[in-house]
Amino acid sequence: MTKSGFVVANLFRKRTRTILTLLSVIMAFLLFGLLQSVNTVFNAGADFVGATRLMVQARVSFTQPLPVSMVPKLEAIPGVARVAYQQWFGGVWQENTPLIMFALDPQRYRDVYPEWLMPDAQWQAFEHTRTGMIVGKQLADQYGWKIGQKIPIASNIYPQKNGSKAWVFDLVGIFDGKDEEWKKRTNLAFIQQDYFDEANQFNVKGRTNFFILKLNEAARAEAISKTVDAMFENSPDETKTQTEKDFNISFVKQIGDIGLIVRWILFAVFFTLLLVVGNTMAQSVRERVPELAVLKTLGFSDASVLGFVLAEAFALCLAGGLIGLVLASICGAMVAKGTGGQFQLQLDAGVWLIGVVAIGLMSLAVGLLPALRARRLRIVDALAGR
Amino acid sequence: MLRQTLAITGISIRSIPERWAPSLVIVIGLAGVVAVFTALLAMAAGFESTLRATGRSDAALILRGGSDAELNSAFDRDSTDLIKQEPGIAAGADGRPLASAELMVIAELVRRDDVRNGANITVRGVEPTGFVLRPQLKIIAGHNFTPGLRELIVGQGVLRQFQGAEIGKVVRMRGSEWTVVGEFAAGDAHDSELWTDINVARTTFGRSGSSSVLAALEGPQGLARLKSALAAEPRLTMDVLREQDYFSGQTRQFRKTIGFLAAVVTIIMALGAVFAALNSMYAAVAARGKEIATLRAIGFGGLPVVVSVMSEALLLALTGAMLGALIAYLLFNNLSVSTLGQNFTQVVFDFKVTPALVAQGLVIAVIIGMVGGLLPALRAARLPVTTSLREQ
Numbered sequence A: 001m002t003k004s005g006f007v008v009a010n011l012f013r014k015r016t017r018t019i020l021t022l023l024s025v026i027m028a029f030l031l032f033g034l035l036q037s038v039n040t041v042f043n044a045g046a047d048f049v050g051a052t053r054l055m056v057q058a059r060v061s062f063t064q065p066l067p068v069s070m071v072p073k074l075e076a077i078p079g080v081a082r083v084a085y086q087q088w089f090g091g092v093w094q095e096n097t098p099l100i101m102f103a104l105d106p107q108r109y110r111d112v113y114p115e116w117l118m119p120d121a122q123w124q125a126f127e128h129t130r131t132g133m134i135v136g137k138q139l140a141d142q143y144g145w146k147i148g149q150k151i152p153i154a155s156n157i158y159p160q161k162n163g164s165k166a167w168v169f170d171l172v173g174i175f176d177g178k179d180e181e182w183k184k185r186t187n188l189a190f191i192q193q194d195y196f197d198e199a200n201q202f203n204v205k206g207r208t209n210f211f212i213l214k215l216n217e218a219a220r221a222e223a224i225s226k227t228v229d230a231m232f233e234n235s236p237d238e239t240k241t242q243t244e245k246d247f248n249i250s251f252v253k254q255i256g257d258i259g260l261i262v263r264w265i266l267f268a269v270f271f272t273l274l275l276v277v278g279n280t281m282a283q284s285v286r287e288r289v290p291e292l293a294v295l296k297t298l299g300f301s302d303a304s305v306l307g308f309v310l311a312e313a314f315a316l317c318l319a320g321g322l323i324g325l326v327l328a329s330i331c332g333a334m335v336a337k338g339t340g341g342q343f344q345l346q347l348d349a350g351v352w353l354i355g356v357v358a359i360g361l362m363s364l365a366v367g368l369l370p371a372l373r374a375r376r377l378r379i380v381d382a383l384a385g386r
Numbered sequence B: 001m002l003r004q005t006l007a008i009t010g011i012s013i014r015s016i017p018e019r020w021a022p023s024l025v026i027v028i029g030l031a032g033v034v035a036v037f038t039a040l041l042a043m044a045a046g047f048e049s050t051l052r053a054t055g056r057s058d059a060a061l062i063l064r065g066g067s068d069a070e071l072n073s074a075f076d077r078d079s080t081d082l083i084k085q086e087p088g089i090a091a092g093a094d095g096r097p098l099a100s101a102e103l104m105v106i107a108e109l110v111r112r113d114d115v116r117n118g119a120n121i122t123v124r125g126v127e128p129t130g131f132v133l134r135p136q137l138k139i140i141a142g143h144n145f146t147p148g149l150r151e152l153i154v155g156q157g158v159l160r161q162f163q164g165a166e167i168g169k170v171v172r173m174r175g176s177e178w179t180v181v182g183e184f185a186a187g188d189a190h191d192s193e194l195w196t197d198i199n200v201a202r203t204t205f206g207r208s209g210s211s212s213v214l215a216a217l218e219g220p221q222g223l224a225r226l227k228s229a230l231a232a233e234p235r236l237t238m239d240v241l242r243e244q245d246y247f248s249g250q251t252r253q254f255r256k257t258i259g260f261l262a263a264v265v266t267i268i269m270a271l272g273a274v275f276a277a278l279n280s281m282y283a284a285v286a287a288r289g290k291e292i293a294t295l296r297a298i299g300f301g302g303l304p305v306v307v308s309v310m311s312e313a314l315l316l317a318l319t320g321a322m323l324g325a326l327i328a329y330l331l332f333n334n335l336s337v338s339t340l341g342q343n344f345t346q347v348v349f350d351f352k353v354t355p356a357l358v359a360q361g362l363v364i365a366v367i368i369g370m371v372g373g374l375l376p377a378l379r380a381a382r383l384p385v386t387t388s389l390r391e392q
Helices: A003-043 A068-075 A106-112 A120-128 A137-143 A193-199 A218-231 A244-253 A258-287 A289-297 A302-338 A349-376 A379-383 B002-014 B016-052 B077-084 B156-161 B198-205 B222-232 B243-249 B251-287 B289-297 B302-332 B355-382 B385-390
Strands: A053-058 A080-088 A091-093 A100-104 A132-136 A150-155 A166-177 A188-192 A210-215 A239-243 B059-064 B099-111 B118-126 B138-142 B151-155 B170-173 B176-185 B193-197 B212-216 B238-242 B336-340 B346-350
Touching (some): A003 A302, A053 A244, A100 A193, A218 A239, B002 B016, B016 B346, B077 B099, B077 B212, B156 B336, B156 B346, B251 B302, B302 B355
Parallel strands (some): A132 A166
Antiparallel strands (some): A053 A210, A091 A150, A132 A188, B099 B212, B170 B176
């Protein structure tokens, strides 16, 4: 019998116990995988954007509009390549599904966000159709929207000139992201700022919530942020400028410290698990004291007996951990599918990595004490049952 | 029968200390499940109780039609004055309509445990009647703002969670400086707001109208009368809501999200705990194999054995549940946190570990204990007496 065969055979001598312990481990890692990927969803939007773009908003709050007339001043700042802007529309689909929808200048936006991929003809159509709208692929798939359709969308902020809250836009383009990270974020919808300015009832003209500055080089982001904010200081339109990455982070932090909640739950789960598996391992070594002594009598060294016990703990945690993580991936994929891709619950490489580290630490934590006990066994005492 | 059951159960429970390690697994396992369950739902309960406490049933909030939240709502001065004159609104002591036009804008403050990231805080510009309509709101330090001056009063919840709005501090908004002159306590969602004079807010934020009108209703028919009057007014398109309903309605989404999270986490953790409990109870039954066989040999029935094993599992599970609820209570009860509310601004609230939640935790524990105890109990009762007695 090989050594690994011996380890597995030992695990299955008490089949019920091993299976039940395994199931506990699986449950813990299933939860671990799901919660970590939730955590990733909320902490996302940070690393993929790079630092070549700055977000400029009103200092008091991004809900306070800024005048579009600031564009030439911003564009004159050395190091700024191009300026785009976007205004929150408050779009609502059907009864009350809020849409992430902005009014913007198509050409400027296209220049600043090369990460969105869309055929040139569709960009042209967006620019030249006053009532045009483009949407991300996810959104189009979710509601089955096709190019050429007229899409009725309400705004919970802006009625039209005639008092009607129901706007209608012509869908002229569907864009996708350049890579996985950007594809995940194609749940946006954009309309023309010019049309919005002209058609809204409040006579809101030439106002926007954000300016997005595309920089020539990322290294000057800090200096340019300061220049922008200094330029508008003490005016009613004071600005707050930060990198796109920092903006995304602080936006998510508004919801609350999701990471903290996840850490508390996982702490409870793994503390419990440590006890469950640790108890199983301790029990199984206790029962096998005479056998381990026989092994030693046959000439197995103290170290290899320690190895056997550790290997058992490791095999148990590894099997349980991997099954749990795979289950979590499957559940995550189901959630992503069930929400039409709006909630991307995916176990990325990072989650797997932390998972594998957790499996390793767990095996050590539960296996080390029983393994040391097995190593310390003196043959005479153990065989005599002392 | 009953005497047999009591006798065996007594023996098994008294022998728990001899099998402390597997027993501890059940206790800690259940403590974990119940602590997580209770803490998560205490968060939902706290959010709900804060918003439910906000708003009167005899007042109406009037928003521009279809705007859902005060933040999205806006109408001009003329509409504001028109609304206040509608029937259904109660009259104040001075004979004028008891209604307050309010302007909601947003400012950013930084959390106490943060250095940089701003969070949205509601700044509410109110008329003097705004205070009459909310008698629960009391100035607890400093003094009220002076109309016409750039002065703010700050809710106690804001002070608990955010920095930079302490009394005496200066808050910069739109190129102007505002002094915080007082702190107020309302015991509801207004504690998460900064208040000021509506006219000063209008000038500073370049807004001429209002976001909403809060009006006291005249008698039980007031709401219906106000609604039909506003619907009949061609110059206005307004939504009229009972103030209490407006705030209660905001809890639905949060409750759904937290409820879903709690359900998923609890079910997975509970399954894990059931497996652990099964393991421990099988071990317990195995350890007591000889003893149980002896009892059976001298005439004890199978049912008392089942009952004794089940009671042991239940006792351990309930102990764990109480421990878990206690942990959740000690760590989280009255813990103050904040999250984004309907208006896209922070709502400060406290975790509330309620007796109902603890009771639900105990129910979960009973279920887990029953499931975890049943199979081992059946095995114990079915053990063939002769083999068990012969075993070492």
